[in-house]
Amino acid sequence: MALNRAAAIVLRQFYLIRGSPSRIFPLFVWVAIDMVLWGFMSRYLNSVTAPGLDFVPALLGAVLLWDFLTRVMQGVTMAFFEDVWSRNFLNVFATPLSINEYVGGLVLSSIATSSIGLLVMLLVAGAAFGLSLFTYGLMLVPFLLVLFLFGIALGIFGAAVVLRLGPSAEWFVWPIPAVVSPFAGVFYPLSTLPEWMRAISHLLPPSYVFEGMRTIVAGGAFSGTSLLWGVGLAVLDILLAGWFFTRVYRHAVRTGLIARYSAESVS
């Protein structure tokens, strides 16, 4: 893998974001609004429930972590969509750039953009509502790692779906986090869910993070082994997403879809 080629994708994203307010604002505005909205919601819930219960680390913290995952996913898909929107596939794929380098570039772009979002969320949630992720202790690192890895996997999967089905399929991609969240138990324990939903939850890496987070906030002991499953599943999901993207790309090269992508000739 040639780093300079992956860096080309990152540089392209940097140029695009630097010169465009419509790309800069979404990096931090929506997540900041989310922090304000859920911050006040947490405060309100604190005021109407039994004293001692603190919704800030459980609810606002959950929103922050979920937004982080969403931003990681969108960091990958947005970078990919830039090539879709500018009909740039030929200039990208008819070059020495390999698929690994291209996807690597998308991931590196996502690391940069999602880090900005995370930083802004930490600042707003911390300054306005007193949320500190250090409440989660050392588990914070694996929590963020699992969410990052799963966000990358969702991003690569979403990009593959759009590559396979055409530009209009981006509308399948935007709601993916919303579809996953009820199963991931972002706002409630998995025990709340019916059996069939819980079975799906156990396959989703974020569910281990949010179960762990709630256990820690409630003062309970959280097993690191359980989180290892989350890490393992997230790594597996990345491998599966990478395999799926490569398979879709090969199909596109075989059928000529890459060269005529905007035609949406393949259904």
Added chain:
Amino acid sequence: MPSTHERVLSVQALRKQYGATVAVDGISFDVGRNEIVGLLGPNGAGKTTTINMILGVLEPTAGSILIEGVDLAKRRSQALERTNFAAVYSPLPGNLTVQQNLRVSGLIYGVKGLSARIEELLVQFDLVRFRDTKCGVLSSGEQTRVALAKAMLNRPQLLLLDEPTASLDPATAKDIRARIREFATRGTGGVLWTSHNMYEVEEVCDRVLFVSRGKVLLEGDPRALPREHGKASLEELFITVAREPLALERA
């Protein structure tokens, strides 16, 4: 026919089939160093399909493509490092400036001394004043010059040009032809060129291949071929290829 060591492109028995439709039917040809080869034929003849296969964005059903002896199917990145292209249907992203587009492409092609190379090309293609202009607001002629500057970035050994002068005014087209001619004569690369402008082809190409229904029907010097086939001009020969390819196949 260029000798083996002089070939920058060697295409053997190349075939592309979509279901029952054969787009390219076992064509073979070479492009030599310092040679400009014209790939001619009516719409749907298989020219762009052939170029897409050489660019690695379309997988052949059968056949082989060697770029400077490197097998595209087995060593894709190494083969495409020696190649570059400009096509009228593949403009550079309009939301990046000329310089940004050249820098991103230069990184992808691993160009050494990229900043200096970009400056050199901005001067060569008269783009200095557009350095910080977004490509999307340039005229067709200016965009074509940017696309050609991008295509020259890595000093390719094989330059693929798919109708590079389409939609250009005659003066700009003449200027572009001169630059490509210069690329072929001064460097060590070869050019595969498609065009529907027979005047241009006669002026620029050293050799032409007439393609119809995915097959190479005729090959030779564009200035001698019409006479050899009893036609007054290359354009007349082109029309015959387009309308009566079977007559030429039988001949």
